[in-house]
Amino acid sequence: MGKPPNLYAFPGVDELAQSLRVFVLDAQNSALSRHQVFRVALSGGSLPKVLGKALLQETNGGGKVQFDKWEIFYADERAVPLDHEDSNHKLVKEEILDKIPAELGQPKVFPIDVKYLDDVQEMADQYEQTLVSVFASRDSVRLPMFDLLLLGCGPDGHTCSLFPGSPLLRESDAWVLPISDSPKPPPKRITLSLPVATHGIKIGFVATGGGKKDIMKQIFDTDEGRQLPCGLVNSQAQERVSWFVDYPAIEGVSFPARRGSL
Numbered sequence: 460m461g462k463p464p465n466l467y468a469f470p471g472v473d474e475l476a477q478s479l480r481v482f483v484l485d486a487q488n489s490a491l492s493r494h495q496v497f498r499v500a501l502s503g504g505s506l507p508k509v510l511g512k513a514l515l516q517e518t519n520g521g522g523k524v525q526f527d528k529w530e531i532f533y534a535d536e537r538a539v540p541l542d543h544e545d546s547n548h549k550l551v552k553e554e555i556l557d558k559i560p561a562e563l564g565q566p567k568v569f570p571i572d573v574k575y576l577d578d579v580q581e582m583a584d585q586y587e588q589t590l591v592s593v594f595a596s597r598d599s600v601r602l603p604m605f606d607l608l609l610l611g612c613g614p615d616g617h618t619c620s621l622f623p624g625s626p627l628l629r630e631s632d633a634w635v636l637p638i639s640d641s642p643k644p645p646p647k648r649i650t651l652s653l654p655v656a657t658h659g660i661k662i663g664f665v666a667t668g669g670g671k672k673d674i675m676k677q678i679f680d681t682d683e684g685r686q687l688p689c690g691l692v693n694s695q696a697q698e699r700v701s702w703f704v705d706y707p708a709i710e711g712v713s714f715p716a717r718r719g720s721l
């Protein structure tokens with residue numbers, strides 16, 4: 460048995476962002492020393508705003524964000540135009556990409572191909588081909604290994620666009636999956652599969668606010684919660700997973716959290 464996931468708790472989002480920056484920069488620096496590029500998969504939802512706060516305030520410390528060496532992929536994306544208000548890419552663009560100072564350079568970003576908005580299977584296949592071209596051929600690589608995945612946790616325990624009880628959770632072959640009936644709008648999406656989401660070198664979750672405390676308690680303190688998508692990432696990736704939460708999100712959670720900075 461491996462070690463359990465790390466749960467780091469902070470009084471508020473400002474303190475959380477400082478430690479999240481240290482965590483991301485640590486992952487960036489090890490990736491750059493391994494292969495001169497930092498490959499990261501990002502979620503949408505509440506994550507991009509907190510991540511922007513972490514990365515764009517240099518006073519947070521932890522070293523330099525080498526954005527020009529980053530390759531950004533999406534852990535999940537909604538099948539909408541890239542400037543649509545439901546687009547995860549739009550959020551990342553507004554909260555991070557558009558705010559990067561020119562001297563730090565720009566990441567290479569891999570958004571969905573909007574040619575396939577009406578065909579999510581084709582969109583997922585195309586996004587998988589993008590991963591194949593970056594991470595080498597599927598014949599030689601069983602699964603793409605991101606240097607870091609930064610994930611959110613929905614109030615129902617979903618992560619990426621993997622929802623509780625979905626048959627997609629049993630997928631063992633495809634890297635990227637289509638969804639046409641997401642319980643949370645918009646219905647049409649693509650998502651990394653669970654094997655890909657749990658295969659990263661490091662996986663960071665960010666969950667903030669009292670609206671997350673019931674699901675956090677389930678995920679960390681109950682057997683049923685361990686079967687939810689976020690719980691499955693915890694049990695499959697174990698100590699490679701680190702959660703960054705604020706105090707309101709873990710009110711009542713018994714699982715031991717480390718409080719304060721990393």
Ligand SMILES: O=C1O[C@H](COP(=O)(O)O)[C@@H](O)[C@H](O)[C@H]1O
Pocket residue numbers: 501502503504505506535536537547610611612613614617618619620643
């Ligand atoms: O629909 C989605 O929701 C999850 C969780 O969002 P949050 O706002 O509760 O943090 C998000 O991680 C995912 O990327 C998004 O498509």
